[in-house]
Amino acid sequence: xxxxxxxxxxxxxxxxxxxxxxxxxxxxxxxxxxxxxxxxxxxxxxxxxxxxxxxxxxxxxxxxxxxxxxxxxxxxxxxxxxxxxxxxxxxxxxxxxxxxxxxxxxxxxxxxxxxxxxxxxxxxxxxxxxxxxxxxxxxxxxxxxxxxxxxxxxxxx
Amino acid sequence: xxxxxxxxxxxxxxxxxxxxxxxxxxxxxxxxxxxxxxxxxxxxxxxxxxxxxxxxxxxxxxxxxxxxxxxxxxxxxxxxxxxxxxxxxxxxxxxxxxxxxxxxxxxxxxxxxxxxxxxxxxxxxxxxxxxxxxxxxxxxxxxxxxxxxxxxxxxxxxxxxxxxxxxxxxxxxxxxxxxxxxxxxxxxxxxxxxxxxxxxxxxxxxxxxxxxxxxxxxxxxxxxxxxxxxxxxxxxxxxxxxxxxxxxxxxxxxxxxxxxxxxxxxxxxxxxxxxxxxxxxxxxxxxxxxxxxxxxxxxxxxxxxxxxxxxxxxxxxxxxxxxxxxxxxxxxxxxxxxxxxxxxxxxxxxxxxxxxxxxxxxxxxxxxxxxxxxxxxxxxxxxxxxxxxxxxxxxxxxxxxxxxxxxxxxxxxxxxxxxxxxxxxxxxxxxxxxxxxxxxxxxxxxxxxxxxxxxxxxxxxxxxxxxxxxxxxxxxxxxxxxxxxxxxxxxxxxxxxxxxxxxxxxxxxxxxxxxxxxxxxxxxxxxxxxxxxxxxxxxxxxxxxxxxxxxxxxxxxxxxxxxxxxxxxxxxxxxxxxxxxxxxxxxxxxxxxxxxxxxxxxxxxxxxxxxxxxxxxxxxxxxxxxxxxxxxxxxxxxxxxxxxxxxxxxxxxxxxxxxxxxxxxxxxxxxxxxxxxxxxxxxxxxxxxxxxxxxxxxxxxxxxxxxxxxxxxxxxxxxxxxxxxxxxxxxxxxxxxxxxxxxxxxxxxxxxxxxxxxxxxxxxxxxxxx
Numbered sequence: 001x002x003x004x005x006x007x008x009x010x011x012x013x014x015x016x017x018x019x020x021x022x023x024x025x026x027x028x029x030x031x032x033x034x035x036x037x038x039x040x041x042x043x044x045x046x047x048x049x050x051x052x053x054x055x056x057x058x059x060x061x062x063x064x065x066x067x068x069x070x071x072x073x074x075x076x077x078x079x080x081x082x083x084x085x086x087x088x089x090x091x092x093x094x095x096x097x098x099x100x101x102x103x104x105x106x107x108x109x110x111x112x113x114x115x116x117x118x119x120x121x122x123x124x125x126x127x128x129x130x131x132x133x134x135x136x137x138x139x140x141x142x143x144x145x146x147x148x149x150x151x152x153x154x155x156x157x
Numbered sequence: 158x159x160x161x162x163x164x165x166x167x168x169x170x171x172x173x174x175x176x177x178x179x180x181x182x183x184x185x186x187x188x189x190x191x192x193x194x195x196x197x198x199x200x201x202x203x204x205x206x207x208x209x210x211x212x213x214x215x216x217x218x219x220x221x222x223x224x225x226x227x228x229x230x231x232x233x234x235x236x237x238x239x240x241x242x243x244x245x246x247x248x249x250x251x252x253x254x255x256x257x258x259x260x261x262x263x264x265x266x267x268x269x270x271x272x273x274x275x276x277x278x279x280x281x282x283x284x285x286x287x288x289x290x291x292x293x294x295x296x297x298x299x300x301x302x303x304x305x306x307x308x309x310x311x312x313x314x315x316x317x318x319x320x321x322x323x324x325x326x327x328x329x330x331x332x333x334x335x336x337x338x339x340x341x342x343x344x345x346x347x348x349x350x351x352x353x354x355x356x357x358x359x360x361x362x363x364x365x366x367x368x369x370x371x372x373x374x375x376x377x378x379x380x381x382x383x384x385x386x387x388x389x390x391x392x393x394x395x396x397x398x399x400x401x402x403x404x405x406x407x408x409x410x411x412x413x414x415x416x417x418x419x420x421x422x423x424x425x426x427x428x429x430x431x432x433x434x435x436x437x438x439x440x441x442x443x444x445x446x447x448x449x450x451x452x453x454x455x456x457x458x459x460x461x462x463x464x465x466x467x468x469x470x471x472x473x474x475x476x477x478x479x480x481x482x483x484x485x486x487x488x489x490x491x492x493x494x495x496x497x498x499x500x501x502x503x504x505x506x507x508x509x510x511x512x513x514x515x516x517x518x519x520x521x522x523x524x525x526x527x528x529x530x531x532x533x534x535x536x537x538x539x540x541x542x543x544x545x546x547x548x549x550x551x552x553x554x555x556x557x558x559x560x561x562x563x564x565x566x567x568x569x570x571x572x573x574x575x576x577x578x579x580x581x582x583x584x585x586x587x588x589x590x591x592x593x594x595x596x597x598x599x600x601x602x603x604x605x606x607x608x609x610x611x612x613x614x615x616x617x618x619x620x621x622x623x624x625x626x627x628x629x630x631x632x633x634x635x636x637x638x639x640x641x642x643x644x645x646x647x648x649x650x651x652x653x654x655x656x657x658x659x660x661x662x663x664x665x666x667x668x669x670x671x672x673x674x675x676x677x678x679x680x681x682x683x684x685x686x687x688x689x690x691x692x693x694x695x696x697x698x699x700x701x702x703x704x705x706x707x708x709x710x711x712x713x714x715x716x717x718x719x720x721x722x723x724x725x726x727x728x729x730x731x732x733x734x735x736x737x738x739x740x741x742x743x744x745x746x747x748x749x750x751x752x753x754x755x756x757x758x759x760x761x762x763x764x765x766x767x768x769x770x771x772x773x774x775x776x777x778x779x780x781x782x783x784x785x786x787x788x789x790x791x792x793x794x795x796x797x798x799x800x801x802x803x804x805x806x807x808x809x810x811x812x813x814x815x816x817x818x819x820x821x822x823x824x825x826x827x828x829x830x831x832x833x834x835x836x837x838x839x840x841x842x843x844x845x846x847x848x849x850x851x852x853x854x855x856x857x858x859x860x861x862x863x864x865x866x867x868x869x870x871x872x873x874x875x876x877x878x879x880x881x882x883x884x885x886x887x888x889x890x891x892x893x894x895x896x897x898x899x900x901x902x903x904x905x906x907x908x909x910x911x912x913x914x915x916x917x918x919x920x921x922x923x924x925x926x927x
Binding site for chain 2: 019026029030033034035036037038039040041042043045046048075076077079080085089092093094096097098099100101102103104105108126127128130131132133134135136137138139140141142143144
């Protein structure tokens with residue numbers, strides 16, 4: 001069954017006729033062609049497809065398009081602040097938080113969600129917040145470092 | 158040598174920005190114009206004859222463009238044994254083997270249609286244990302093995318299902334054991350694990366009838382191997398086939414060879430020129446790509462009272478799974494150094510690569526070293542314990558040092574092992590008392606050493622272009638799989654051409670334009686491709702200097718080169734930027750091209766009877782890792798508290814990247830030590846093909862990591878560099894195993910060290926004591 005949905009994606013309004021069972025992840029990647037959001041498992045276990053839905057981080061592989069009418073969605077493509085990289089992007093660059101980079105968009109979105117809520121997280125809080133985002137390359141050390149450094153940048157702004 | 162300007166610097170990755178903004182396009186992301194969607198039908202049977210396939214209903218389903226089976230794709234492939242059909246031919250050999258495929262207008266249609274294909278099977282005996290599958294009387298999983306095309310060095314075992322039997326014979330182990338004061342003998346087991354790269358597998362293919370050209374887009378880490386295998390299988394000329402590599406989201410060995418590619422190719426011949434995409438989802442990636450070899454290792458070691466190693470005999474059964482893939486070479490290169498980095502006068506190793514009805518085992522970061530080390534390095538500790546010796550002392554007494562002749566007959570150079578041992582153990586305060594643990598919890602320390610060869614002999618070639626703006630483009634066939642090769646190779650070009658790193662650009666990997674490279678495997682790229690890019694850069698520089706001579710009215714020998722400029726040695730202010738030289742020589746669209754290639758010239762091939770070679774590897778990597786762990790005696794739960802990892806890299810071209818590789822490797826190794834295991838039941842079914850049930854290390858599971866870079870320069874390597882990618886996880890499980898034994902006084906012989914394995918070992922000890 002198809003339905004018409006209107007939603008905002010990274011600040012732009014979009015109107016689409018989509019099958020209601022289409023996953024948000026597939027809608028973004030295959031239908032709209034915005035592929036920064038990654039598919040790692042399709043079952044909500046790896047966090048690679050994390051996006052913001054109405055201000056909250058969600059696994060976009062667990063959201064049906066039928067739920068999206070009127071929603072506000074932000075993906076990795078919308079993380080920059082104007083032309084400027086978001087502080088969490090800057091520190092991922094500088095600290096080596098990305099290797100193959102496939103988990104990175106999800107990792108960045110979840111890190112932002114943490115920092116939005118908690119501007120001064122402890123290492124343990126960072127590790128807890130990112131526990132649902134799997135990375136096979138880095139061993140997490142540089143990612144945790146990058147979140148700590150981003151928190152400091154944000155606090156000093 | 159003049160001072161290094163780019164090499165040796167902790168430069169941030171050149172490819173990171175596109176990755177942190179979501180702009181990077183991976184294989185799994187690729188959408189081609191007018192693309193069809195493929196879906197694969199996998200075998201639900203581990204071993205069965207195919208009696209009948211009916212595709213009529215699927216073909217008639219609206220929106221379906223093509224349905225293919227082995228009838229449409231009667232080809233086979235394989236790296237060293239051509240045993241693997243594009244789609245199952247006559248029988249299936251594991252659950253998850255591709256049997257048929259559909260291409261349709263959209264994903265939903267493809268998925269619905271593939272379910273309409275009917276296959277009738279007739280069951281055959283299922284073998285899930287490599288030790289059992291080679292017992293007399295077993296049915297051959299590959300009854301036509303003798304007829305397959307294969308590499309010259311393959312030695313088929315006498316027993317059923319043995320695809321390769323590797324033999325190492327040095328001295329006489331019977332004499333060695335007779336002369337020993339203490340002999341230790343045990344059986345060790347390493348289960349199947351999976352690479353679990355975050356990007357699942359996919360391939361796109363398009364066949365253009367008019368030009369007769371086949372194009373394949375795939376994140377494959379050995380595109381030239383893939384090109385060769387597809388060419389050979391199809392009998393098409395090489396010029397008609399092109400591989401294009403989008404970015405790759407991890408690999409760890411899983412993305413070499415052909416898995417999804419043959420399915421996409423089979424479909425592409427039936428879609429009237431439209432491109433087709435075949436994606437494996439995570440479950441399909443678990444059951445139908447590659448795994449790491451399970452291994453049963455029998456190890457027997459004899460030693461003198463003073464700790465001198467006398468003899469070591471090992472028998473290793475490598476579980477190959479349903480097809481040979483890399484098994485013969487994993488068997489050879491994993492069995493050869495399995496006795497460890499030690500002087501041992503009497504050595505005997507028998508390695509058997511055994512077919513089973515499980516998913517195909519392939520290359521996996523570490524290439525057979527972790528399995529051998531799990532046995533060998535724990536046995537070293539056992540021997541030390543029996544002798545009342547310190548584990549460091551026994552290794553120091555026997556370990557390889559510069560100039561030693563190894564037990565396979567090769568003189569070793571650039572051996573940084575001792576330094577890694579000293580630094581790794583110091584880093585966890587070896588020999589100093591551990592902090593006191595909570596009641597019921599025991600703390601222990603352990604370490605393990607490894608030596609790893611690289612695939613040899615192999616070739617890497619590269620091109621380096623310098624344009625009229627002085628910008629540099631590197632054409633290299635090394636695949637950026639996350640390991641950082643684009644940064645390393647850019648640094649090498651920047652170093653030789655003395656330009657800022659921002660002016661160096663890596664060309665996309667496309668086999669139509671990129672020079673040959675053997676593969677992005679075996680930690681070979683920094684050394685081989687590093688040398689090739691270095692030579693190509695020097696070649697470009699020489700041409701630029703030659704061209705600059707007349708422009709500066711000087712002979713080449715009177716010219717100097719620095720800072721991206723050619724200058725007169727006696728009047729350095731008379732200088733021309735390299736872009737200016739190119740412009741004057743070739744015009745504003747001109748490019749100077751340098752070429753370079755590097756082949757490691759191997760000595761004698763491995764002798765098939767003794768396993769001896771005077772040059773088995775271009776270089777060897779050495780490492781020691783040390784762990785401090787706590788073990789809960791009540792539950793058997795092991796937690797790693799801190800882990801040091803000292804790796805001899807020869808020369809760190811990028812120290813930041815070296816640390817990144819070590820940290821990632823160690824954490825992967827911790828997963829394989831503590832909880833990773835692809836559980837396969839006796840019907841051949843994978844029971845945990847998801848990230849919910851297959852436990853990867855998360856951010857909560859990682860201990861304090863202490864990466865240590867040791868530099869023992871390799872004379873042939875670029876700037877002294879060796880390799881690093883693979884050894885990161887190789888000694889990890891053995892180091893943790895030794896630490897667990899130190900903590901609770903019992904040894905666990907089977908990986909992973911999951912709570913129940915540790916719990917039962919502790920229970921058994923208590924029972925035996927009572």
